Amino acid sequence: MQEKETKSVGKRIRSAVKRIPRWLKWALAIVLVLAIAGGALILKSKNSPIPVEASKITKQTIERNVFASGRLKAMNEQTFFTPVDSTLMELKVKLGDQVKKGDVLGRLDSLELARLYQNAVAVLSGKESELARAQAVNDLLGLKMAEADYNKANNHYTRMEQLFQAGAVNVEEMESARLDLARADNSYHEAKIKASQNASGKQVFSLQSQVELAKQEVAQTKERLDLATFVAQFDGVVTSAEAKQGNRVMEGKEILVISDDSLLEVTADISEIDAGNLKIGQAVKASSIALPGKTYLGEIARIGGAAVVQKGTNGETINVPVTINLKEGKGELKIGYSVDLSIQTAEEKDVIALPINALIERDGSKVVYVIKNSVLEERKVEIKRGNELFDIAISGLNPDEEVVVNPKPELKNGQKVKIITGVPK
Numbered sequence: 001m002q003e004k005e006t007k008s009v010g011k012r013i014r015s016a017v018k019r020i021p022r023w024l025k026w027a028l029a030i031v032l033v034l035a036i037a038g039g040a041l042i043l044k045s046k047n048s049p050i051p052v053e054a055s056k057i058t059k060q061t062i063e064r065n066v067f068a069s070g071r072l073k074a075m076n077e078q079t080f081f082t083p084v085d086s087t088l089m090e091l092k093v094k095l096g097d098q099v100k101k102g103d104v105l106g107r108l109d110s111l112e113l114a115r116l117y118q119n120a121v122a123v124l125s126g127k128e129s130e131l132a133r134a135q136a137v138n139d140l141l142g143l144k145m146a147e148a149d150y151n152k153a154n155n156h157y158t159r160m161e162q163l164f165q166a167g168a169v170n171v172e173e174m175e176s177a178r179l180d181l182a183r184a185d186n187s188y189h190e191a192k193i194k195a196s197q198n199a200s201g202k203q204v205f206s207l208q209s210q211v212e213l214a215k216q217e218v219a220q221t222k223e224r225l226d227l228a229t230f231v232a233q234f235d236g237v238v239t240s241a242e243a244k245q246g247n248r249v250m251e252g253k254e255i256l257v258i259s260d261d262s263l264l265e266v267t268a269d270i271s272e273i274d275a276g277n278l279k280i281g282q283a284v285k286a287s288s289i290a291l292p293g294k295t296y297l298g299e300i301a302r303i304g305g306a307a308v309v310q311k312g313t314n315g316e317t318i319n320v321p322v323t324i325n326l327k328e329g330k331g332e333l334k335i336g337y338s339v340d341l342s343i344q345t346a347e348e349k350d351v352i353a354l355p356i357n358a359l360i361e362r363d364g365s366k367v368v369y370v371i372k373n374s375v376l377e378e379r380k381v382e383i384k385r386g387n388e389l390f391d392i393a394i395s396g397l398n399p400d401e402e403v404v405v406n407p408k409p410e411l412k413n414g415q416k417v418k419i420i421t422g423v424p425k
Contacts, residue, residue: 049418068268074259124214153184269319
């Protein structure tokens with residue numbers, strides 16, 4: 001009985017399957033095949049090694065360098081300008097010309113400057129004469145002389161008065177004696193005031209000040225006259241020549257600049273993080289795109305006493321200006337060249353170098369993935385600062401071990417991995 005029921009159910013199923021459209025049968029078959037294949041792939045992927053990039057740990061010499069750039073300029077410059085409104089009568093050089101020490105490069109109209117100088121000399125001479133006369137005056141001696149003149153005039157007036165009463169002199173003679181006495185009395189009174197106030201001493205002090213001022217004016221007018229002729233103080237090159245011969249130039253106008261191209265320097269902006277590792281006299285290497293393959297030595301000459309906040313497209317940066325004097329490159333490096341600078345701030349020899357891109361921050365610790373027999377081993381490491389490519393591993397790693405670089409977030413301890421070949425280590 002049961003066998004008959006089983007056969008009946010089978011017939012009904014076969015009948016139901018026959019009634020299913022052919023296209024649906026094919027669709028169900030394809031879905032079933034894909035499901036089986038997908039399951040197989042998932043199972044296989046769980047057991048397949050994960051591809052990773054790796055780098056072998058080695059002992060190296062780690063150098064830490066500060067990199068910067070700047071533009072060359074002369075350490076010494078001589079600027080010529082017009083000391084007063086004048087006319088540029090002659091200009092013998094143009095931008096880029098080489099000059100020698102003592103060369104006359106140009107001149108201004110010096111007639112007016114010469115007149116001012118001569119006038120200042122004359123004023124000085126007059127003040128010095130007045131001072132000499134004042135220094136020859138003695139107030140006490142003058143008082144005694146005035147007193148003697150007064151006594152003489154008073155005695156003469158007394159005698160004339162007696163003679164007038166006796167009728168021996170006339171009224172005119174008597175009046176003349178009275179005027180002489182009045183003048184002597186006035187001079188005597190002035191001499192007493194001068195002596196009490198030290199008037200001649202004050203006059204001498206005043207004239208001495210006037211003489212000093214007159215000397216300064218002579219020196220200034222002489223300097224202006226000298227500045228009217230442009231004479232090179234050293235060998236160099238003309239780095240600025242904006243004025244034109246024959247033009248009127250105003251006071252303070254820059255005419256020429258010559259630069260000593262044998263002594264070059266460059267000022268670079270160094271990050272506040274790196275500036276603390278620099279010191280005066282530290283060696284610097286410089287190179288220029290204008291002279292490929294060549295390197296020139298220099299040294300740090302000045303380190304700015306204050307940091308400067310600079311605004312750029314990436315926000316604010318805080319830098320310290322550092323000036324480097326170049327010891328080499330005379331005749332090759334030119335004023336205005338851009339240069340790249342490299343300053344070595346530290347050197348660690350025979351240390352374990354750990355690529356920076358192998359490190360992972362985890363729970364406040366530094367960890368790396370070490371590859372042991374194609375399996376990941378998560379390991380804590382202790383490091384100290386190295387350079388822009390490597391840190392220095394103090395503990396946790398040994399030479400010749402391989403670590404994962406650029407590790408992906410999904411990596412885990414104990415996973416099987418396969419090292420990707422052809423990736424730089």
